[in-house]
Amino acid sequence: NGTGWSIGTPTLSTPVIFTGNFTATEDLFACSVVVASGATVVIPSEINFTVCGSVTVENGGSFTFNNNANLIQINDVSNTGNIIMKRDTNPLKRLDYTIWSAPVAGQNLLAFSPLTLTNRFYTYNTATDAHSAVNPSTTSFTPGLGYQIRVPNNHPISTPTSWTGTFTGVPNNGPYNVTISDALNRYNMVGNPYPSPIDLATFSSVNASNIEGTIWFWRKENSIVTQGVWTTWNAGTFTTASSNTSPISIGIDPTNFDDVAKNGQGFLVKGKEGITTLSFTNAMRVTNTSNQFFRTNNSNLNRIWLNLTSASGHFSQQAIRYSEGGTNDIDRMDAENINSSDVLFTSLRSNLATETNKFTIQSRQYPFDVNDVVPLSVKVSTAGTYSISIDHKDGLFEDGTQKIYLKDNLTNTETNLNNGSYSFVSDAGVFDTRFELKYVESALSNNQNNFENNVIVYQQNEIIHVNSSIEPIQNVKIFDIRGRLVHTADNINATSTNVKLNIENQVVLMRITLINGAVITRKILN
Numbered sequence: 116n117g118t119g120w121s122i123g124t125p126t127l128s129t130p131v132i133f134t135g136n137f138t139a140t141e142d143l144f145a146c147s148v149v150v151a152s153g154a155t156v157v158i159p160s161e162i163n164f165t166v167c168g169s170v171t172v173e174n175g176g177s178f179t180f181n182n183n184a185n186l187i188q189i190n191d192v193s194n195t196g197n198i199i200m201k202r203d204t205n206p207l208k209r210l211d212y213t214i215w216s217a218p219v220a221g222q223n224l225l226a227f228s229p230l231t232l233t234n235r236f237y238t239y240n241t242a243t244d245a246h247s248a249v250n251p252s253t254t255s256f257t258p259g260l261g262y263q264i265r266v267p268n269n270h271p272i273s274t275p276t277s278w279t280g281t282f283t284g285v286p287n288n289g290p291y292n293v294t295i296s297d298a299l300n301r302y303n304m305v306g307n308p309y310p311s312p313i314d315l316a317t318f319s320s321v322n323a324s325n326i327e328g329t330i331w332f333w334r335k336e337n338s339i340v341t342q343g344v345w346t347t348w349n350a351g352t353f354t355t356a357s358s359n360t361s362p363i364s365i366g367i368d369p370t371n372f373d374d375v376a377k378n379g380q381g382f383l384v385k386g387k388e389g390i391t392t393l394s395f396t397n398a399m400r401v402t403n404t405s406n407q408f409f410r411t412n413n414s415n416l417n418r419i420w421l422n423l424t425s426a427s428g429h430f431s432q433q434a435i436r437y438s439e440g441g442t443n444d445i446d447r448m449d450a451e452n453i454n455s456s457d458v459l460f461t462s463l464r465s466n467l468a469t470e471t472n473k474f475t476i477q478s479r480q481y482p483f484d485v486n487d488v489v490p491l492s493v494k495v496s497t498a499g500t501y502s503i504s505i506d507h508k509d510g511l512f513e514d515g516t517q518k519i520y521l522k523d524n525l526t527n528t529e530t531n532l533n534n535g536s537y538s539f540v541s542d543a544g545v546f547d548t549r550f551e552l553k554y555v556e557s558a559l560s561n562n563q564n565n566f567e568n569n570v571i572v573y574q575q576n577e578i579i580h581v582n583s584s585i586e587p588i589q590n591v592k593i594f595d596i597r598g599r600l601v602h603t604a605d606n607i608n609a610t611s612t613n614v615k616l617n618i619e620n621q622v623v624l625m626r627i628t629l630i631n632g633a634v635i636t637r638k639i640l641n
Contacts, residue, residue: 117154127167127189133176139164142402150176150196158184163311163402165189170286172196182279185311185378187400191289200282200310202379204266204364206275212265213364214333214381216306217256219284224251227280230267237263239304239383241296259293259395261304261381263333280379286310291395295325295386302453305393306381313376313399315348322384325393328447329476330376331383332363345383347475348374349450350440352418354432354475356454375401383453415439415481417510419519421532421552423460423493425501431460432506434476435489435552441478443487448478459494460503463547483511491521491550498543498573500582500611503550504536522551525568526584529556540571540582566633572625574639579614579625586629588612594624616641 117135125131131145133154139162147168150156152175158164160183169192172178179199180186186198200218207213212235215227224236228251236254237246239261246263256262266278287308295303307313319328331345334356346356346363351374365380376382384393417437424430431454441448445464452461452475461473473492480487495501503521511517520529521537530537569584581591587610593602601618608630616623618641625637 127165130168147171148178149173150178152176155179157181158186160184163187165402168192170194170196170198170288172198180310183377185402186286187311187402188286188288188397191397194286194288196285197283198286198310200286200378202280202282202365202377203277204280206277207266207270207364208275209266209268209270209272211364212263212333213280214261214263214304214306214383215256215280215365215379216261216308216381217258217282217284217287218308218310218378219282219286220258221284222256222282224249224254224256224262224264227256227282228264228267230269231265232268235265239263239302241301241303242298244300244302257293258287258308259291259305259393261306261383263304263381282310282379289397292392293395295384295391295393297386297389297391301386301388302383303386303393304381304383307376307378308395309397309400310378311400311402312378313395314401315374315376316351317399318376318395319350321396321399322393323447325387325390327385327387329385329450331453332380333382334363344456345454347450347452349476350436350438350448350478351416352434352436352450352476354420354434354450356432356456357430415510417481417483417512419508419512419552420506421460421491422504422506423458423501424504425458425495425499427497427499429458429495429501431456431458433460433462433474433491435462436476436478437481437483437510438478439481441481443480445472446478448476449474450476457496458501459492461492462552463490463492485517485554487554489552490547491552492545492547493541493550494545495541496543497575498541498571499575499580500538500540502536502538503532505532518554518556520553520556522553522557523549524551525549528585529553531556538584540569540584542571542573566629566631567635570627570629570635570637572627572637572639574641577615579616579639579641580611581614581625581627582611583627583629584610586610586631586633589628589630591628592626594626596621596623 125145127144130147132149133156134151136155138157143164145166148170150172152173155177158180160181163185165187167189182201182203236251240247291308330348334344347354419435452473462477515533519532522529571582588607590605595601623641627635
């Protein structure tokens with residue numbers, strides 16, 4: 116009645132009726148729930164309400180779940196009356212998007228986000244691998260499907276700010292069979308249909324014959340640097356597409372990723388050939404674990420997360436995993452890359468350097484073989500200096516006793532990444548044979564005559580950049596098309612230097628002398 120329970124704190128065997136106002140202060144349990152007319156019930160953030168049976172909200176009653184509060188139901192029963200469920204995004208800017216999936220029935224899209232421009236509501240068209248605009252006035256959320264929605268048009272344009280989405284409707288419960296398409300590349304935008312998180316491992320296992328093992332989440336915000344928009348999960352391993360921001364639009368932090376899709380969360384899956392249905396069940400539903408760092412109970416899970424970065428803010432992450440069930444062939448535990456961005460860092464199967472065989476997460480055979488070699492692929496759209504480093508690691512790699520070498524086949528060098536990052540210069544392009552990850556140091560050649568490959572020259576913002584990856588630069592001389600010396604820089608004694616020429620646009624010849632006397636020439640259009 117708003118003052119106290121009539122027969123003591125309820126349990127899963129106790130029917131609960133709210134006749135007065137009530138705000139929960141701890142997790143609740145009930146056999147069934149009725150919110151009577153005139154009663155206002157609020158479940159605050161981080162509190163779970165677990166119910167065996169049905170939920171009924173009478174006309175004039177109010178049942179609200181604040182952000183990160185959850186309603187978990189066990190039995191497959193029907194509910195009556197509307198709940199209110201609030202979900203906060205991570206900080207977003209005005210032009211950013213979120214993939215939403217409604218935890219309630221009958222929620223209209225425009226009523227959910229009335230200040231979003233009406234041409235910025237989308238479903239996903241599997242046949243074209245593109246988003247398709249829908250009329251939000253006449254479209255309601257379908258349970259188990261995802262909808263890409265831009266934040267309201269009055270949202271801050273430059274300062275990332277959280278936005279609260281409010282769902283109102285009868286809470287979804289029980290099994291849902293969701294229609295998916297097997298057209299083209301078979302990508303489908305689906306989502307958690309429940310007012311509680313779902314366990315991704317259980318979802319993936321239940322649908323093992325329906326979808327591939329990878330789940331992709333939408334990255335949180337746009338960037339001045341073109342980066343991938345999808346972050347990746349597969350079999351308990353998660354990689355992010357963004358270095359310094361939360362990578363998913365609805366409240367998931369990569370350092371505290373808890374292996375769930377939260378209520379309201381939409382995501383992308385890849386259906387199997389000939390399959391047109393996937394399933395959601397109450398067995399997938401779990402309580403809120405948003406503040407718990409995800410730790411697997413599998414002691415044979417051994418992972419390395421690698422980052423490719425640049426000073427201008429480019430970022431790409433991949434993971435290599437050695438675990439039970441993994442193979443050195445392509446299998447369900449491999450996560451293919453679906454991002455297309457200025458910088459990409461992926462791994463390959465041996466001799467499989469095709470776009471469909473590049474992986475954001477690659478699962479390798481276990482027990483671990485110290486002689487294993489993993490080919491890595493680097494794509495950079497702008498010539499310059501980049502860095503490869505370990506983001507984090509676990510299992511047998513965690514204490515650093517197992518050496519982790521990055522081999523650069525261009526410079527014929529190997530770097531133990533446990534000791535720090537590896538910086539290199541690169542022309543623009545895709546490089547599928549330059550780098551390898553390995554665990555035993557090679558007897559490398561001491562031949563240092565291959566300096567031609569170690570000097571990169573590129574122009575950016577009217578500045579000519581010269582980088583030498585292993586030998587300092589002594590001097591740079593530049594000649595015009597008539598052979599006249601137009602610029603000299605002596606005593607540089609550094610691995611990089613910049614030049615700005617005040618001459619008309621023309622091809623110039625650069626002669627770069629290294630400290631050891633090696634001379635490299637380059638032609639460049641100034």
